[in-house]
Amino acid sequence: MSLDDLYRRVIMDHYQKPRNRGRLEDGDVSVDLNNPTCGDKVSLQMRIKDGKIEEARFMGEGCSISLASASMMTEAVKGQTVEDALRYVQLFSDMMQGEDIDTDEFPLEDIEALQGVAKFPARIKCATLAWKALEKGVKEPRN
Amino acid sequence: MNRFKQDFPILDQQVNGKSLVYLDSSATSQKPFQVIEAVEEYYKQYNSNVHRGVHTLGTKATDGYEGAREKVRRFINAASTKEIIFTRGTTTALNLVAISYARTNLKEGDEIVLSPSEHHSNLIPWQQAAKATGATLKYFELEPDGTLDIEKAKAVITPNTKLVAIAHVSNVLGTVFPVKELAQLVHQQGGVIVIDGAQSVPHMKVDVREIDCDFLAFSGHKMVGPTGIGVLYGKEALLEKMEPIEFGGEMIDHVDLYESTWKELPWKFEGGTPIIAGAIGLGAAIDYLESIGMDTIEEHDRQLAAYAVEELQKVEGLEIYGPLKNRTGLVTFNIDNVHPHDVATVLDAEGIAVRAGHHCAQPLMRWLNVTATARASFYLYNDEEDIQQLVKGLQKVKEYFGNVFG
DSSP states (O other): OOHHHHSOHHHHHHHHSOTTBSOOTTOSEEEEEEETTTTEEEEEEEEEETTEEEEEEEEEEOOHHHHHHHHHHHHHHTTOBHHHHHHHHHHHHHHHTTOOOOGGGSSOGGGGGGGGGGGOGGGHHHHHHHHHHHHHHHHSOOO | OOTTGGGOGGGSSEETTEEOEEOBTTTOOOOOHHHHHHHHHIIIIIOOOSSSOOSHHHHHHHHHHHHHHHHHHHHHTOSOGGGEEEESSHHHHHHHIIIIIIHHHOOTTOEEEEOTTOOGGGTHHHHHHHHHHOOEEEEOOBOTTSOBOHHHHHHHOOTTEEEEEEESBOTTTOBBOOHHHHHHHHHHTTOEEEEEOTTTTTTSOOOHHHHTOSEEEEESTTTTSOTTOEEEEEOHHHHHHOOOSSOSTTSEEEEOSSOEEEOOTTGGGOOSSOOHHHHHHHHHHHHHHHHHOHHHHHHHHHHHHHHHHHHHHTSTTEEEESOSSSBOSEEEEEETTBOHHHHHHHHHHTTEEOEEEOTTOHHHHHHHTOSOEEEEEOOTTOOHHHHHHHHHHHHHHHHHHHHHHO
C-alpha cells in the first residue's frame, strides 16, 4: 500500500484547484448529500435540458479525495446526456469495487487517477459521495 | 516499554509494514489476554443459559453472570446489585432512561438541560423525549476552552429543570465536567442527573455514591472488556418505579393470557437471554483494571495526555481543541489545512491508528467551527514512545501534503 497510489498528482491538482466549485444560480436540480459517518458534505446543482446536463457545479466540505472526486465528476458530466451520466456512475462504482474496468470509457481522463482509492477501503465512501449525488440528481423528477 | 503492553496480544503486530501504534482507545479499547481467555473459557467450558436450568453448567453460567454484576457494583460503589442493569452499551443504557424514566416523568414546561458537547447518544434520546413529552431542551454555555463554569451552570438549572444529562468526560475535548457539583445543583431543584460515563469509567475511579448521581451509563468495550455489554446504574428508588421497555423471557414474574407481572430489580430490565459472555468478559476486565488500580491508570493517562499536548504544541500549524490542562487521555486536533481523513490515512500508512471525523458530536463540531477533527486517545498500554511516533507521523503528513500542495 503506497500513499502515492491514493494521492496522485492529478487528484491533488483537483483538490487545490477544484473545477466547477460554487453555486449554480439557474440550476434546476439541487442535491445535498452527507456522509454521516465522517461528516463530508456535497451540494450539487445541475441544469438539465432535453436529457442533457448543460451545467454542473458543486459546493462541499471534505477531504482531498471527496473534493477532487466532485471536481472531476462535474467536469466529466457537463455536456453529457443523463443516460451516459448514469453509465459513468455505474462505471465509477465498479471501479471503486476494484473491478477491472476500461477507464477510457470515462469522458475525463483524470478520473482514472481515483482508481487507487479502491485499495483504501476506508476512503471509498469519500470518492463515491459526489457520484451518488449525481445519480440522485438525474433520477429525481424535475419541474 | 510500557509494562502493560504485553498483556494485549493485538498490539504485537505490524500494520502496513510498521509496528502498530494504537491511539484510538476512546473509540474502543484493546483487550488483554485475561479478558479474551475469560470469554473463551465460558464458551469452551460452561456455555449455558442463565437463571433457568437446574443443571451444573447453567448454575456455573448464572454464577459467572451474577458474579460480574457484583464486580460492577463494587467497581462503581453502588449500594446494591439491584442498581446494576446490564445493557448492550452506553447508548442502550441512556435510551432506557430516556424512554422509561423521562417519558413518564416529564411534561410540558419541564426542562432537560444538556451540554453542547454531548455525544449523539446522550443528545438524541433527550431530543426525542422532549418531543414526546413537550419538555424543553436547554443547553449549558461552555467556556472557549470547552470547560464548564459552574457559576454560569447554576443560572441554567431552575426549578423547572427535571433532568440534566451530561458526559463526565467529553469524548472530543477531554474536559472533565464537574458532575458532583452539578448533581448537587440539580438535586436542590428537585431534578435528576444522568451521567454518560463512557469516557470516564474506563479511566478513573468513579464512585456513584460520592458523586450522588441518579443514573450512570457506560460501556464494557472502552474499558478493556468485550463489545456488546454495558451498564446502566440507577438509584434503586428510581428504578423501582420505572417500567421495563423490553418485554419477553427472563424479565417476567407471572404471565397470564391477559396480564403479566415483572421480576424484581435488576432483572425486570433484562428481557431475553442476557449478554452472558459479555458480562463475564466485563467482570474479567474489572479484575484486570483493579489489579493495576484505577488511580494508577488515571495518573498514567493524565501524564500521557499532558505529554501529548506538550509535544503536539511544538508541531507547527497544529491546533488542539479543548482545555490544555486538566484533561483526560485524549487529544483532538487539526493540522494545517489538511483534512483529518487525509491525516488519518497518512498516519495509517505509518501503522498509527487515530480517529478522524465528527466523533458522533456534530453540534460540538459546529461549536468549534470545524467540520471534522483528528483525535489521538490513550490508555494504559500506551507510552511516550507512541506519542513520539505520532509526532513523527504528523511530520510525514506535513511533508506529504506540503509537497503535493507546493
